[in-house]
Each structure stands twice: as C-alpha cells, then as structure tokens.
Amino acid sequence: MNLLLLRDEDFTGPGTVRLHGRRARHAHQVLRAAQGGALRVGKLGGLLGRGEVLHSAPDALELSVQLTDPPPPRARCDLVLAVPRPKALKKVLPAAASLGVDRVVLVNAARVEKSYFDSRVLSPAFIEELLVLGLEQARDTVLPRVEVRDRFRPFVEDELPSLFAGARKLLPHPAAGARMPRLDAGEPAVFAVGPEGGWVPFELDLLCAQGFEAFTLGPRTLRVEVCVPFLLGAKGAP
Amino acid sequence: MNLLLLRDEDFTGPGTVRLHGRRARHAHQVLRAAQGGALRVGKLGGLLGRGEVLHSAPDALELSVQLTDPPPPRARCDLVLAVPRPKALKKVLPAAASLGVDRVVLVNAARVEKSYFDSRVLSPAFIEELLVLGLEQARDTVLPRVEVRDRFRPFVEDELPSLFAGARKLLPHPAAGARMPRLDAGEPAVFAVGPEGGWVPFELDLLCAQGFEAFTLGPRTLRVEVCVPFLLGAKGAP
Numbered sequence A, B: 001m002n003l004l005l006l007r008d009e010d011f012t013g014p015g016t017v018r019l020h021g022r023r024a025r026h027a028h029q030v031l032r033a034a035q036g037g038a039l040r041v042g043k044l045g046g047l048l049g050r051g052e053v054l055h056s057a058p059d060a061l062e063l064s065v066q067l068t069d070p071p072p073p074r075a076r077c078d079l080v081l082a083v084p085r086p087k088a089l090k091k092v093l094p095a096a097a098s099l100g101v102d103r104v105v106l107v108n109a110a111r112v113e114k115s116y117f118d119s120r121v122l123s124p125a126f127i128e129e130l131l132v133l134g135l136e137q138a139r140d141t142v143l144p145r146v147e148v149r150d151r152f153r154p155f156v157e158d159e160l161p162s163l164f165a166g167a168r169k170l171l172p173h174p175a176a177g178a179r180m181p182r183l184d185a186g187e188p189a190v191f192a193v194g195p196e197g198g199w200v201p202f203e204l205d206l207l208c209a210q211g212f213e214a215f216t217l218g219p220r221t222l223r224v225e226v227c228v229p230f231l232l233g234a235k236g237a238p
Helices: A021-029 A087-096 A114-118 A124-137 A152-163 A203-208 A224-235 B021-029 B086-098 B116-118 B122-140 B152-164 B200-207 B224-235
Strands: A004-006 A012-014 A014-020 A038-043 A047-055 A060-069 A077-082 A103-108 A145-149 A168-172 A189-191 A213-215 B005-007 B011-013 B016-019 B036-042 B047-057 B060-069 B077-082 B103-107 B145-149 B168-172 B189-193 B213-215
Touching: A004 A014, A004 A021, A004 A060, A004 A124, A012 B152, A014 A021, A014 A077, A014 B145, A021 A060, A038 A060, A038 B122, A077 A224, A087 A124, A087 A224, A103 A152, A145 A152, A152 A203, A168 A224, A203 A213, A203 B152, A224 B224, B005 B021, B005 B122, B016 B021, B016 B047, B016 B103, B021 B047, B047 B200, B077 B224, B086 B122, B086 B224, B103 B152, B103 B189, B145 B152, B152 B200, B168 B224, B189 B224
Parallel strands: A004 A038, A077 A103, A077 A189, A103 A145, A168 A189, A168 A213, B005 B036, B077 B103, B077 B189, B103 B145, B168 B189, B168 B213
Antiparallel strands: A012 A014, A014 A060, A038 A047, A047 A060, B011 B016, B016 B060, B036 B047, B047 B060
C-alpha cells in the first residue's frame, strides 16, 4: 500500500480523517505510523497529499490531511475483456487500475465459461476492492469504471460505438497478419482482449465491423494479466 | 497448459513418449486426450510439434510425436531484477518465460528483505517449475537462464558487463527525467528493475556507471509482475 485512499465518510472535519480496519492496521503495523509522522494520502476521485499522524493504534488512525497534488496522468486506454476466470480477474483488475486504465468492460463471449458469471468476483463491491488495491499500489485516486455485460452482441452493436467514440480500436489476435500499429503520443485507444482460446469468428467479425483493427503480438499465448500490461506498454506513454 | 513439454527422459523410443503425473493428468482431464487425438507438444530446448495419443489414462499418457516447428522468436530481452518477495516471484518468472525473456538475474539490493534468500522459491528446481509454467502457457520450449546473486556490487562490476555486452541497458526509475528511449526493431535490451522502494543511490550510480540509462515510466509505482510485461511491451516486437 503506497497510498492511503480516503473516502468522504472518513472525514471528521474539513482537514481531519479517522480510519479503522485494514488501512489503520496497515498504517500502524507496516508503515509504523507514529504521532507527528507523515503518510501519503489521496482522496478517492480527488487530489493527492500528505497526512500528518495525530494518533495511530492497531485499529484507529487519525490524520490531519492536506490535499494538494493532482493524481498521475491517465493512460488514455480502455479495455474490453472477455470475462476471465476469477483467479485471473483478481490479478488483471488491480493491474489495470494501477496502469491508469479508464474503463474496463467485462463481456461475455462464446469461449467464456458461463459459471464465471456466478462468481462473487463480478460483484460491484468486490470489483471496487480489487481496483482500490491497484490505486493504492500506483498512488492514483481515479477508479476505472468497470461494467459487466453478459450479452456480447447487444453490447458490441448498441453500446460500444458511443462508449469508445474517438478511440483507436485494437484487437490482438494471433492469426492476424499485421503487427500492432504505432499510435500517436497520447492517442486514446481501446483493446479488445479475447478469452482463453480466443474470440470466435462471429465475435471477430462483429468487433471488426465496429472499427477494430486486428493485429498480432506474435505466436505466444499470454495470460490476460500479462497481456494487459504488455498492451499498455506497447501503447506507449500518455 | 497450451503445450505439453517433453524432456529427454520422457522418450521411450525415437518418436514415442510416455508421461506420468501432472502432464498426463492434465491431458486426460482437461484436454480430454483420447486415443487417436492430437496434442501440441514441444521438446524442452528443441522443436514444437504434434503428439498423436496412443494411450491416455489419468496417470499415464503415451504419444507418438513429430517435432517439426521452431519455437517462437525470442523477445531479445534480459532482466536484472532485485529479488522480489516470493509471492511476486511466483508471478513474474512464469510471465518472463511466457514473454520470451532470455536471461533473468535475481540480484540482492539494499531494499531487498534478506529473508527472501531463504525462500524455497529461489531453489533451482522451483525456479524451473515456474519457468516451465510460462513456456507451457506461451507454447515455447526455451527456458530463460535464471541466476541468483546475493552480492550486488561484485555482480554489477564483474559479471554484468560481459553478460549483457551489446544490449541496450535500461533502468526504469521514477525520479529520472527522460522518457523511455525508443529502441530499434529487434535491438537487444536489458532492464534493471529495482525492489519495492527502488534502488538506492549507490546502486543507481553503479548501474549507470555500467552504461544503464535511467528513464521514467511516470509517477505510477507498478508491481514487478505488472512492470515486467509493461516493459516488454514498451520494448516492442522482436
């Protein structure tokens, strides 16, 4: 945890917060917070800053906070991910948040196991927990928006065009002939990453009809939690 | 497991293998191997090919194999990693193998916890297990070479120059002013990735004295298992 993320309900006054539970424990035990010391803090959705420790105990932390600095720049990158297996989702969502992804749509696909939709990992509360881990890691305050869509075609045909208007639409696909196109610096992009086993031809056609350009990363099949940081790196700096 | 990796000792004749344990079980239960079916195989350190199932049972698999195709191209990338915590190492080594990294040096550093060196995760046998997972994922047969060095300075001064002669030496460091330099297509590179908390100034100086160029990925602090795929993506296609 490189940042203590604060929420509205943590504030006891205009510049003071009181925390309990996981954050207070982490500050006390790992960061060894002590009266007069300083911790990095950030307001969820807002500014970064400094918290002076007024009181620290295993389950209670009081800070006087000054929020002065903007969060890091966004990656200008969105993701459409075929719903990964829960174990992979637990890795890829914190990774995406730490990388500054703006939006993640978790979409059903022919080769997605239907049981994944029953997983508690897809509940909004658990998704937010995973994203917060990524923000704490990267010292960011801006939660990616995450949507879950259990019908591929209506999502791609009806929602996708307006969600990603203006973004370069890119589709890594092992069988594509082209290499990844070079993007302009800061060009917004959305990557559509298929399930284990890949998108089926119907899905590829539907995505390409919406302007996605297929390209290959080479013959290596990467895990989604490896593929996503790789794509962000290949996209280049914001 | 996208590839069954074969070893010398699996061969019962010039074109036949017999497997037990994890691989046989996976083939039987997950890949549903059945007599006459075909599986993707590869010889560790050698060619890829096809295995025709002669016999499949929960703990025994017999194949007739034809090895015909070269493994995927290398990333032309090496890594010097400050020894990560065991949990992170278990993620980053399979990731590095799946990405086609050639060599990983796990090196001690001032901010590496000494207890990490007692972890069984650093034993050669366990390291190879982790690498094999990455090869099976990416359908590769070439194990990265992994070395563990518990003394930073002798490694950097005495070994590093000859190990990475000819490679572009790059050092992601949050406080650096420059962005990552653009590499030529296929240019070999080595990245030196610091521990949580970063390299200390003495280590930075020593690396830079050996030709490492510091650059920044921006203010986001990434987990090593996210940073490594990101760097490989930023490096570009082999």
